Amino acid sequence: MSSSTDHDTPLTIDQIDPNHLHEYRRPVAGERRSPCPGLNTLANHGYLPRSGSDLTLTQLITALQEVYHLSLPLALLLSLTGLLLCGHGIFPRRLHLDSLAAHNKIEHNASLVHTDAPPHARFAPTRVDTGLLHSLLTVYSPRGHGFGLREFAAARRARESILARPLDALHEEIACAEGAMTWLVMRDETSGEVPVESMRVWYGEERLPAGYSRPTQPVGLTETRRRVKVIKEAKANGQTEPAMMPPVRPAPTFASR
Ligand code: HEM
Numbered sequence: 001m002s003s004s005t006d007h008d009t010p011l012t013i014d015q016i017d018p019n020h021l022h023e024y025r026r027p028v029a030g031e032r033r034s035p036c037p038g039l040n041t042l043a044n045h046g047y048l049p050r051s052g053s054d055l056t057l058t059q060l061i062t063a064l065q066e067v068y069h070l071s072l073p074l075a076l077l078l079s080l081t082g083l084l085l086c087g088h089g090i091f092p093r094r095l096h097l098d099s100l101a102a103h104n105k106i107e108h109n110a111s112l113v114h115t116d117a118p119p120h121a122r123f124a125p126t127r128v129d130t131g132l133l134h135s136l137l138t139v140y141s142p143r144g145h146g147f148g149l150r151e152f153a154a155a156r157r158a159r160e161s162i163l164a165r166p167l168d169a170l171h172e173e174i175a176c177a178e179g180a181m182t183w184l185v186m187r188d189e190t191s192g193e194v195p196v197e198s199m200r201v202w203y204g205e206e207r208l209p210a211g212y213s214r215p216t217q218p219v220g221l222t223e224t225r226r227r228v229k230v231i232k233e234a235k236a237n238g239q240t241e242p243a244m245m246p247p248v249r250p251a252p253t254f255a256s257r
Pocket of ligand 1: 035037038039068078081082106112114178181182185
C-alpha cells in the first residue's frame with residue numbers, strides 16, 4: 001500500500017493497490033457489515049479486515065486516508081465517533097461494523113438505500129434495499145446525468161418527507177454529511193458529479209467503481225461542512241431540481257439485517 005500523504009495528483013486504485021492485494025470480495029457468512037457503504041466497501045476490498053470485527057482506531061483512520069483521501073482530522077473525527085458511540089471495551093477501543101447499525105446512535109431513519117429500523121428494534125437493517133437503490137438511481141438522474149449536491153438534497157428531502165417523526169437536528173446533519181462525503185470522494189472532478197454507475201456500484205455493491213481515482217486534494221472538515229450546508233439549504237428551500245419528484249419509498253419486500 002502507498003502511504004497516506006497529501007498527494008495532489010489523482011491516485012487511481014491501481015496506484016493505491018499496485019500488487020492487487022485488495023480485490024473485491026462479497027462478505028461471506030460470519031463477516032460483519034454496517035449500514036455504511038463507505039466502510040463496507042473498505043472491508044469488501046480488505047482495506048479494513050474483511051471480518052468486519054474488532055476494528056481499531058488506527059485501522060479505520062489508515063483506510064479512510066488511503067482510499068478516500070480524507071484528512072487526518074476528518075478521519076479521526078469519524079473514527080472516534082464510531083468507536084465512542086458504537087464500539088466495545090471499557091474505553092471503547094474496538095468496533096464491529098454491525099454495531100454501527102445501533103438505531104439512533106449514528107444510524108438514523110430515512111437513509112437513502114436502507115429501510116428504516118422496525119418499530120422498537122435496537123438495530124436497523126444493514127442490507128441495501130434494492131427498491132430504494134433503484135428509485136434513487138432512476139428518479140434522481142432522469143436525464144442520465146450524475147449526482148450533484150442538488151440531487152443529494154432532493155433525495156434526502158423526499159426520504160425525510162415521509163417520516164412520521166422528523167429527524168432531530170443531529171441526525172439531519174449526519175444524513176446530509178453522508179451525501180456531502182459521497183460527493184466529495186466519489187465525484188468525477190471534471191464533471192463535478194458522481195456518475196450514476198459509481199452510485200450503483202458503491203451504494204449497491206459496496207465496491208469501488210472500476211477506475212476509481214481518489215480525490216486529488218485531501219477531503220477535510222471545512223470542505224465537508226461547506227457541502228453539508230449547501231445540501232441542508234437546498235433541502236430546506238426546496239431547490240431540489242428535478243422538480244416534483246415523488247417521495248421514494250422502500251420496496252415492499254423487507255430486507256432484514
Ligand atoms: C469511521 C468512519 C465512518 C463511520 C463510523 C460511519 C458510520 C455510518 C453509519 C452508522 C451509517 C448509517 C447511517 C444511516 O442510518 O443511514 C452510515 C451511513 C453512510 N455512510 Fe458512513 N461512516 C463512516 C465513514 C464514511 C465515509 C468516509 C463515507 C463517504 C465517503 C460514508 C458514507 C456514508 C453514506 C453515504 C451513508 C448512507 C447510506 C444510506 O443512506 O443508506 N461513511 N455511516
